[in-house]
Amino acid sequence: MTQQNIEQFTKAVGNANEINELLRRYGVKFGIYKNGVFNEQFFPFDPIPRVIASEDFKSIEKGLVQRVNALNEFLFDIYHEKNIVRDGIIPENFIYISKGYLAQCEGITPPNRIYSHISGIDLVQAKDGEWYILEDNLRIPSGASYPLIARELTRIAAPEAFSENEIVDNRNYAQLLKETMEYTNCGGIRAILTPGRYNAAYFEHSYLAEHTGSVLVQNDELFVEDNILYHRTYSGGKTRIGVLYRRIADEYLDPLNFLPESLIGIPNLMEVYRSGNVGIINAPGNGVADDKGIYYFVPKMIKYYLGEDPILKNAPTYLPFYEEDMKYVMDNLEKLVIKDVAEAGGYGVVFGRELTKEKLEEFRRTIIAEPRRFIAQEVIDFLDLPILDNGETVMRKADLRAFVLSGETTRVWASGLTRFSRNPDSFVVNSSQGGGFKDTWVLK
């Protein structure tokens, strides 16, 4: 079965409204701030799934495991010996000026030497069927809860779609996450740290807490005593936390080690972590490995650490930092997509073809002035996926965020978050920019 069986799937999954009604009932929302005002929105779901054939998934799986293993090796190396720099594979400059590199993490070895426990790897499929990695997200990748609950609800709304097709059951994500958390547990309860109700991904935090049997906590419920992290109970007692799946950014984690003005962090958390008394998922400091500039070097990392050829390709990428690449970027700016390495969530992405001549020249000067700030990529003509739009099937750009969980072994969740653009002319699929999502079926 292939993606081409659009009509069959459309018929099988039934009316999009029914499933969206169920998603609404169960509170599948995300929040966005616009002009300083918080709005909670339902995440639009398209019932036509992305379908990945079994053989195709096996190859993606192998490539993702390889990539995440190499990235974990890289993180250990960077915060210890830095052999990859010493051996001239990655210029020193790319490490130390990265905002994701945290000197405070130097010399720290996390439990079982795992840094990226949950990796969200963004891929796109080109029209020739080849998959390309667009981005690695090793800090706090979000989105797994949406296809997880969507599958549960789609099975209710369209049972025949699942009885008539051989689809791998993806409802094991919470179990995989729980096992990953337990593998990192240093003795105590599992907790998920949320910045609170008004965070964009609050639904996900609370849903994963419910389904992994973890306690959902905010910083003011936690404290450090004698180098142990505790949850303060309502009766004045305390419960030790052994593993903290934090959903707040590194710089806000611990005001005594990072941003002193952070109001959502836990003072001295880094000391507890450094002493091996709590596991933090994902490890602080991972940002150095998912920096858009470092992305360019991941295939080289795979070769360097694992001695293997990369199974999955990067999108063709140029670093204006290198003279040769700068020349190419300057000569081809109008056909490239330029990404600001400091931005995320679909922001800081500029398509050269969309700029006026004046803007293009202005942008050219900015790149020359700050070559390390940008990467340039060829625009991949990626496969459009069918979506239902007011009862009609239309084609839209879509990507796939695959989730890789690293515990005792590295495992790829047989599903993922397929995000699509609702705008026919846009390549930007992020939910914060109005995109929707689909289920991702991996066939048996």
Next chain:
Amino acid sequence: MTTISKEHSDRLYWLGRYTERAFTTLRTIQKLYDKMLDKSKGYADYLKCFGLYDSYGSNEAFINSFLYDGSNANSVAYSLERAYDNGIVLREEISTHSLSFLQLAKDSLAKSELSKNTRLSLLPLEDQLYAFWGCLNEYIYNDEIRNIIYIGKTIERLDLYIRMAYPFDTTQKEYIRLMKNLERAPKGTPYRYNTANYSELVKIMENEDGYKQNSEKVIGCLEHLFEPLEVTV
């Protein structure tokens, strides 16, 4: 793996209170609706019970405000929204399923506002609130968590019943429920009753005369039941 923080215990308590407030207000308004079929300003006594000024002028304006107006702190819409606000941060304690009944109740109320037959359109809402309580019982395995919600629920119900001058035997049943819930709260927790207010409450609710003469005191006792003023037992 349950550990309850102060913040969550407050949320659990208020989840119970607001859901009950929405439910009792809904049922009362349905009774008033029936009364209004035969009487203009059939809501006047209800406003008096809560010391509220009549700024409505008509049965219809009253119904609209007390059912659907989210800015009226005494409306069903307001209480449901507050219940949901508390529930949404308690998903891992109360379950996605339980929370979904509050969402359904909110949706039913919104649909009801557009309906031509108010009373009929409110029936699903009442069912959904019953289902919410059933779902809580089904999904909450930790008695301590369930008990905090039920303490909030029974305190709210008792408070409303007393304000609306419900008969002693009805009120006493709710009072007995509350006593049982309070006894279940573990020692050393904030929901262990306060000695002075608890004793006062027990004394007043001993008989019908005490209840009739001191209903305002009962409301005061309930309000201050958990204030850590004195030694808890």
